[in-house]
Amino acid sequence: MAPTGKVREVLVATVSVRLPTVLRPAAGGQSSVEADGSTVGDVVKHLITEFPALETNLVDDEGAVRKFVNVYLNDEDIRFLDKLNTVVAEGDEVAILPAVAGG
Amino acid sequence: MLEVRRQHWLEMLAESWAQYPLEGCGLLIGEPGGDRVVRFVPIRNEAESARIYRLDGAEYSRAALQADKDDLDIIGVMHSHTHTAAYPSPTDVAEASKPLMPPNWHWVIVSLGWGHPELHSYKIVDGGIAEEPVRLAQ
Numbered sequence A: 001m002a003p004t005g006k007v008r009e010v011l012v013a014t015v016s017v018r019l020p021t022v023l024r025p026a027a028g029g030q031s032s033v034e035a036d037g038s039t040v041g042d043v044v045k046h047l048i049t050e051f052p053a054l055e056t057n058l059v060d061d062e063g064a065v066r067k068f069v070n071v072y073l074n075d076e077d078i079r080f081l082d083k084l085n086t087v088v089a090e091g092d093e094v095a096i097l098p099a100v101a102g103g
Numbered sequence B: 001m002l003e004v005r006r007q008h009w010l011e012m013l014a015e016s017w018a019q020y021p022l023e024g025c026g027l028l029i030g031e032p033g034g035d036r037v038v039r040f041v042p043i044r045n046e047a048e049s050a051r052i053y054r055l056d057g058a059e060y061s062r063a064a065l066q067a068d069k070d071d072l073d074i075i076g077v078m079h080s081h082t083h084t085a086a087y088p089s090p091t092d093v094a095e096a097s098k099p100l101m102p103p104n105w106h107w108v109i110v111s112l113g114w115g116h117p118e119l120h121s122y123k124i125v126d127g128g129i130a131e132e133p134v135r136l137a138q
Helices: A021-027 A040-050 A052-058 B006-019 B057-069 B090-096
Strands: A013-018 A032-037 A069-073 A093-098 B002-005 B025-030 B039-043 B073-081 B106-111 B118-125 B128-132 B134-137
Touching: A013 A040, A013 B057, A021 A052, A032 A040, A040 A052, A040 A069, A069 B057, A093 B057, B002 B006, B002 B106, B006 B025, B006 B039, B006 B073, B006 B106, B006 B118, B006 B134, B025 B057, B039 B057, B057 B073, B090 B106, B090 B118, B118 B134
Parallel strands: A013 A093, B002 B134, B073 B106
Antiparallel strands: A013 A032, A069 A093, B025 B039, B025 B073, B106 B118, B118 B128
């Protein structure tokens, strides 16, 4: 019998990632790099594999994005999307920026 | 030292008054690591408060990506103090001392509180405040 259920297709996309200024030396001085993944979490993992020095700055021991780090997918804060599970598409722009606030 | 052109000072002042009585804020864009403002980008105060500011995420991200495309970078942040002196508050110092904050960023504060507006700029590193001279250029 032929399968009738739909299989969820997981696509791996290549996205550009804008790095915060102070982390650029850890990525060979580049302001943005390309990374692959199907979600923002995958992209961050790929980034850390390529540039291990980024890890402690970006994520905590549980793998969650640190509080002082904001991650945007096409200018939208991933905290208001599906956080690290947010699905990315080919050509998306991820920006990693330090949270800026004051009084 | 921070060099601000008259045009950008007027844009910062206009944004500060436009948001009054809330705090206004924006990004200083310049050559990477530079001391001269090439562009001022007003950013919505997501906190919509007269006491604190928080850069709107979408506008912040857009301005940062545009700066990269122009081979420029964020070199500092402006915000207004509506009723207090142009000096960093304890909140300003705590926020500016967080990790990932470039130590060479210029922290500009525009005060509207004393009858005539004032602009001062600071370096804030690891909880320490150092005022820097501001050169007003044409």
